[in-house]
Amino acid sequence: MSVVGTHGEAEIERPPTGTAAAPETPLRRLMADYFESRLATAAFVLLVTIIALALLAPLIVPQNPYNLAEVDVLDSRLPPGTKGMAGYTYWLGTDGAGRDLVSAMLYGLRISLAVGVVSCLIATVIGAAVGLIAAYVGGRTESLLMRLVDLQLSFPAILIALILIAILGKGVDKIIIALVTVQWAYYARTVRGTALAEMSKDYVEAARCLGLSHARILFRQILPNVLPPLIVVATVQAAHAIALEATLSFLGVGLPRTEPSLGLLISNGFEYMLSGKYWISFFPGVVLLATIMAINLVGDQLRDVLNPRLKR
């Protein structure tokens, strides 16, 4: 079939790079770049460990802290290492309601992570859609959407969240709505900026010349190119969401007291801090810190790896 151009072989055949078995896909390259840094690798391992602990919590911990039948109020505020009435040792002590702190923390971690990740995903989808549409349509639609973003970002996140919780009431779903509301604007702004830059590139013009529909150009051609910054923002914002949820819970406006997240655990132990019962607030605080730090470190490294301008 090849009638023409067989004379072009010399130019066409390029020496295979790297190992022959592994074709270089963007993902492979990304992973190789990512794990170059030892700190980032450690952060990644830590994050995976934390997520695994949270997912497997019911299998690991001795007690279901939400089951009142398993919790003994007489065991409340025991220091770390005490052996309890139920026959197992409270390695990190117990909180004011007599919950084993290890169990309460891992269950709390589940809630914190779930709230952070879910709100982050929803905010990503909404923000990305708004940003893409604003960039693609332009004109008045763009101005309107972007002023909305400015308005949103001009208020402190905690203030908006508090107002929303005050209106909506307590509960996991309400917290997620509040977090999405304060976060979508970051995604929208990032995506719009990147999409605008992408749209001036020739491949978009070429896609137009191929007669692709607007939806196809937007979601199949431009969106994949916008993903790198979107992933970075999503990582950092997931950490923010977890911190914000902890803050709201600490202020006592977040989740129900019977099913404490990390922030609520910290809040519960706060009153005992001065009387020397440090562990109730301290250990959940450490876990929260480790989680947020791990996510942020992973996000930082992703930003370096995904940004072509920072390539060494």
Next chain:
Amino acid sequence: MTAAVEAEVVNRAPTLEVVDLKTHFFTKAGVVRAVDGVSLRVAPGEVLGLVGESGCGKSVTGYSILGLIDPSGRIVSGRIAFAGRDLVRLPEDELRALRGSRIAMIFQDPMMTLNPVLRVDTQMVEAILAHRRMPHGEAWALARDALAQVGIPSPERRLKSYPHELSGGMRQRVAIATAFINKPDLVIADEPTTALDVTIQAQILHEAQELCRRTGTAMIWISHDLAVVSSLADRIAVMYAGVIVEEGRASDVIGAPLHPYTRGLLGSVPSANARGTRLAQIPGMTPSLINLAPGCRFRARCPRADAECTSEPAISEPLAHRQVRCWRPHLEGAMP
């Protein structure tokens, strides 16, 4: 091209006929008359070279045919007859159905026109499925055959590559294969070889020409490079400041240019037998397209200009199959 084939080309109904096309851009500084009365026609299987300096309106002519003018610009008047319809008056969704299926475009820089994060097969299959309903596997097979046709060895492997894994020449081959994949009636190529080195350029030219001959696709090859166009095109149209100043068979236009501007262009091409001598330049600059003085647009730079040139010359046909927009064409050198 033999005489018989040529006669056939002339007699066949043209694939595309542009009549008195005017595309103007409305900017703050004034109205830019980028295309100001262009008429041209291309027959099936024919390659028309559209030549001119940067900013003479040749690319805008191409984009006008595709209906992809930037918002500040607009087709003011004229007719673009294609497949029995006038593209100027066609609604956007019908135009989009034509783009990529009946009219395709090849761009200058193959590094930029392929989506950097999508595999070659994704992009080619997308181009097919935008216009035809068929199973994904069938579209994939079409893409593979299309790559084989433009001389890409082991097309299966290439389809699974990302654009950055391909060389410049290969990427342009992919772009050409994509343009031809829906068997278009017309392909507009906007300086597709400018970014390639000379040896690859020759191959690409050859392949594009072959494809047109084989499929009967008409092609408009936009270029600033007369040498490239002369080796490829059947006919050449020379554009200057928004109008076509000369048109004719490639050999005629190159061999005996009628318009002083074409002469100037040919004179400024370096050649081996004029080594050491200073290249002929066309004096002056291309005029601003905002405030064009009446009369011949080339007047200020033309060595033959006289009083008559202050009125706009009409297009005339002083010789068979040759058109020129000039009061003082170089008829003395041309065979009658």
